[in-house]
Amino acid sequence: MRYSRHLLMDDIGEAGQQKLFNARVLIVGLGGLGCPVALYLAAAGIGQLSLCDPDHVELSNLQRQILYKESNCGELKVNCAKRELLALNPHLQISSYAVEASAELLNNNFDIVVDCTDNLAARQLINRHCYNQKKAFVSASALGWEGQLVGFDFGHNPSLCLNCIIDENSPEPSLNCGNSGVVGPVLGAMGSLQATSVIRLLLGFFQQHGEMQRYDGKSGRWLCLQASAKTDCAVCGVIN
Numbered sequence: 001m002r003y004s005r006h007l008l009m010d011d012i013g014e015a016g017q018q019k020l021f022n023a024r025v026l027i028v029g030l031g032g033l034g035c036p037v038a039l040y041l042a043a044a045g046i047g048q049l050s051l052c053d054p055d056h057v058e059l060s061n062l063q064r065q066i067l068y069k070e071s072n073c074g075e076l077k078v079n080c081a082k083r084e085l086l087a088l089n090p091h092l093q094i095s096s097y098a099v100e101a102s103a104e105l106l107n108n109n110f111d112i113v114v115d116c117t118d119n120l121a122a123r124q125l126i127n128r129h130c131y132n133q134k135k136a137f138v139s140a141s142a143l144g145w146e147g148q149l150v151g152f153d154f155g156h157n158p159s160l161c162l163n164c165i166i167d168e169n170s171p172e173p174s175l176n177c178g179n180s181g182v183v184g185p186v187l188g189a190m191g192s193l194q195a196t197s198v199i200r201l202l203l204g205f206f207q208q209h210g211e212m213q214r215y216d217g218k219s220g221r222w223l224c225l226q227a228s229a230k231t232d233c234a235v236c237g238v239i240n
């Protein structure tokens with residue numbers, strides 16, 4: 001009954017639902033992106049979810065981080081999220097890590113990593129790791145009214161990675177949600193698309209390796225750009 005709306009679909013059905021249940025997905029960052037990603041993946045029946053975030057819930061998070069209530073302020077996000085997700089779907093295995101993303105954490109056995117972080121260093125670490133391990137990862141970010149999304153399926157595509165688009169030697173952007181603000185549902189839109197991309201990857205329908213999708217919530221417009229591989233990329237390039 002829980003998954004009946006998936007089972008009704010010819011291209012998901014019982015076989016697809018079983019694939020979702022067998023999947024191991026790591027969500028790095030449980031903020032404005034990680035909350036909708038975690039909620040949708042738990043609801044969809046992704047069998048093994050791992051949650052990573054060192055932060056505690058703060059009042060300023062509640063405008064967009066939809067897993068948390070005012071009474072959760074001061075609590076570790078991973079603890080609160082794990083409890084809420086198990087209340088939604090008690091059949092899942094949920095692991096929580098109250099730490100920053102690290103190579104040690106990424107070395108655990110995951111099928112897909114979802115990058116919901118707010119910094120370039122973590123994104124580059126995830127990119128490099130997933131490239132080396134031939135795993136998929138889905139990255140998103142948002143600032144102000146704008147969101148962007150890109151996914152990489154390294155198991156099927158050996159060239160083009162995040163470092164081809166944003167070089168790892170680039171400085172951290174000076175503008176961030178903490179100093180410039182963000183519209184909550186723009187994060188919700190991007191997080192929902194990340195969760196959709198994860199389901200698409202797990203079911204074998206993913207065709208958007210390195211395609212950047214941008215959403216401008218102020219004009220309501222979308223833009224799609226196909227990135228191209230750099231031959232001298234320090235991660236995936238043939239000349240390095």
Ligand SMILES: [Zn+2]
Binds near residue numbers: 160162165234235236
């Ligand atoms: Zn690259």
